[in-house]
Amino acid sequence: MALTTLTTHKTPSGFLLPSIHSAPPFFTQQPNPVSQSAVTDHWINLILAYARYRRLFILRVEDAETAGSEWDEILRNERIRHRMPPSHLSTILAAMVQRNVAAYESPKQTRSALVYWRLPEEWADVLHRWAADTGQLNTILTFYDITDPPLESPLSGIPVLLLKKAISILSKSGKAQTISIADGEGVRFFAGGR
Amino acid sequence: MHRRGAGLAAFDRQEQSKRSFAQLSSTISQSQVDHLHSQLSQFRTALAHFASTHRDSIKSDPTFRHAFQQMCSSIGVDPLAGPRKGGWWAEMLGMGDWQYELGVQIVDVCVSTRDRNGGLIEISELIRLVSKLRGVNSGEITEDDISRSIKTLQPLGAGYQVVEIGGKKMVRSVVKELDDDQTTILAIAQEHGGRVVENMLVQKKGWTRDRATAALGNMLLRDGLCWLDEQGEECGRAHWVLSAIQWDVQSRPRCAFAAT
Numbered sequence: 001m002a003l004t005t006l007t008t009h010k011t012p013s014g015f016l017l018p019s020i021h022s023a024p025p026f027f028t029q030q031p032n033p034v035s036q037s038a039v040t041d042h043w044i045n046l047i048l049a050y051a052r053y054r055r056l057f058i059l060r061v062e063d064a065e066t067a068g069s070e071w072d073e074i075l076r077n078e079r080i081r082h083r084m085p086p087s088h089l090s091t092i093l094a095a096m097v098q099r100n101v102a103a104y105e106s107p108k109q110t111r112s113a114l115v116y117w118r119l120p121e122e123w124a125d126v127l128h129r130w131a132a133d134t135g136q137l138n139t140i141l142t143f144y145d146i147t148d149p150p151l152e153s154p155l156s157g158i159p160v161l162l163l164k165k166a167i168s169i170l171s172k173s174g175k176a177q178t179i180s181i182a183d184g185e186g187v188r189f190f191a192g193g194r
Numbered sequence: 195m196h197r198r199g200a201g202l203a204a205f206d207r208q209e210q211s212k213r214s215f216a217q218l219s220s221t222i223s224q225s226q227v228d229h230l231h232s233q234l235s236q237f238r239t240a241l242a243h244f245a246s247t248h249r250d251s252i253k254s255d256p257t258f259r260h261a262f263q264q265m266c267s268s269i270g271v272d273p274l275a276g277p278r279k280g281g282w283w284a285e286m287l288g289m290g291d292w293q294y295e296l297g298v299q300i301v302d303v304c305v306s307t308r309d310r311n312g313g314l315i316e317i318s319e320l321i322r323l324v325s326k327l328r329g330v331n332s333g334e335i336t337e338d339d340i341s342r343s344i345k346t347l348q349p350l351g352a353g354y355q356v357v358e359i360g361g362k363k364m365v366r367s368v369v370k371e372l373d374d375d376q377t378t379i380l381a382i383a384q385e386h387g388g389r390v391v392e393n394m395l396v397q398k399k400g401w402t403r404d405r406a407t408a409a410l411g412n413m414l415l416r417d418g419l420c421w422l423d424e425q426g427e428e429c430g431r432a433h434w435v436l437s438a439i440q441w442d443v444q445s446r447p448r449c450a451f452a453a454t
Contacts (some may be wrong), residue, residue: 004387005440019441024389025421025434032418038309039421082425 011073015053018046021074027082029091043092048101050074052117057159058105060112064089105161114162123162124169126154128176131189140179140186253292254333263342296335297343299324304354304367311437312419313368314380317356319437320365337363360384364437368417375401375409376419383420383435390433391426 006019020026020042030036047059056070063069064086067076075084093113096102102113118126127146130153131137143160146153155163167187170176179186251258303323307315321335328335340356344365347354355366360381366372372380378399383390395406410433413419419435426432 004389004438023421023434023436023439024425024432025423025436028422028424030421032415034309034418035312035421082423085424 009079013054013073015050015073017074017077018042021046021077022080024080024082027077027084027088029085029088040092040095044096044099044101046074047092047096047115048117051115055157057114057157057162058112059089059093059102059115061086061090061093062111114159120162120165120169123155123158123166127163127166128170128189130155132191137189137191140181140188142181142184142186146187256334256336256339260336260338263338293339293343293346296324296339297347299327300340300343300354300365301347301352301367302327304365308367309418312413312417313366314419314437315365315367316437317363317365319441340365375405376413376417379409379413379433380419380435380438383433383438388435388438389423390420390435391431 006022008019009017009022011017026039026042030039050056050071050073051059054070059071060069063071064075064084069075075089077083090110093102094110096115097104097113100119101116103116104110105112105114131141134151134153143163146155146163147158147160149156167176167178170189171178174190175192176187176189179188248258248262252262253259300320303320304313304315307323317337317340321337321340324340325335344354344356353366353368357364357366357372359372359377360383362384364380379390379395382394382398386394390410392403392406392410395401395409396403401409410420413435414422414433419437420433421436423432423434424430
């Protein structure tokens with residue numbers, strides 16, 4: 001009797017794929033809404049976990065169209081020769097946006113989205129803590145100083161769009177202020193609320 | 195030969211002996227009742243002793259539990275009869291609690307895996323998940339225990355049932371009759387590691403294509419008993435019955451109850 005056993009798998013990057021990733025129907029959009037919602041849940045968990053592991057911020061429908069994307073390890077499973085169809089990925093992205101664990105990168109399109117493996121509110125906390133811990137309160141910082149600091153930080157590589165969201169959250173409680181500087185925008189952080 | 199009494203005196207004598215017989219009989223039955231009482235109380239003591247000595251083994255050792263349950267049924271005693279039915283077995287053994295607790299855990303597993311298997315779970319898989327839920331120290335669970343617990347769930351009318359499909363016992367947790375075609379499909383799925391395509395039904399079972407399409411469609415769309423795979427290598431569309439797939443123990447996805 002043929003027994004299909006689904007097992008976990010460690011990718012070359014060291015990420016441990018859950019066993020459902022080796023279930024062939026996992027890659028197909030399910031016609032039964034209850035089944036599809038289970039599939040969607042699993043995909044969202046997987047995408048967020050992988051994004052957190054690899055520090056990936058943006059997921060595009062294109063990532064499912066051509067090989068060679070940084071998401072290949074989860075969007076493709078060569079062991080069972082299955083891959084995520086772009087239309088299915090697009091549905092998952094929509095579900096993520098709806099559940100507030102992603103936001104379309106520019107609101108007028110639905111082909112690429114910021115993936116919130118940390119919510120903007122959580123990024124705001126991380127950002128403020130980093131500024132405080134590195135003694136950069138009350139100093140004017142450029143966005144580049146934050147996204148590409150000399151010392152690797154929890155914020156290294158954060159997309160400017162997400163950074164701006166975090167800063168605007170901090171501004172509301174008086175913990176940050178955006179400032180126009182010579183070559184664009186900068187930000188200044190303050191210790192506490194005013 | 196002694197002459198039998200005749201005349202009036204004989205009547206008297208007969209009356210008298212009747213009376214003494216009645217007296218004797220009531221004395222005897224009284225002593226029988228007393229004897230029974232003492233036997234019963236002896237039995238109770240023995241049972242209480244048995245319960246206190248073996249309570250833990252009944253709970254933790256499946257073989258012992260099975261033997262105990264067989265003993266109970268052979269003497270016509272229901273170890274689950276609650277106090278209201280006059281069952282001091284249940285009180286002394288805590289067997290009822292144990293069984294109900296298992297029932298609750300079965301429901302937990304069935305409900306939390308339903309979105310994945312459509313409400314049909316293989317009994318060995320159920321045992322594995324229930325055992326995980328119970329933790330390491332609570333002893334082994336057998337198919338027999340599961341079947342018994344499911345019986346105790348019956349009054350709730352939730353439709354839990356043990357069904358046999360393709361020689362495998364499965365627990366169904368949705369009120370839904372599996373028709374013959376679905377049963378056939380599930381049996382085929384079990385032979386092929388969960389995978390079913392239309393051609394298998396047409397070739398092996400001599401079904402018409404329409405019948406195969408309709409039966410698979412029902413399972414897929416109406417009942418959620420299988421998932422669709424459109425990227426199958428040979429035949430394109432394949433149906434996967436998830437309850438027939440073996441899942442890796444460590445890595446079960448989103449298992450809310452495994453967090454403990």
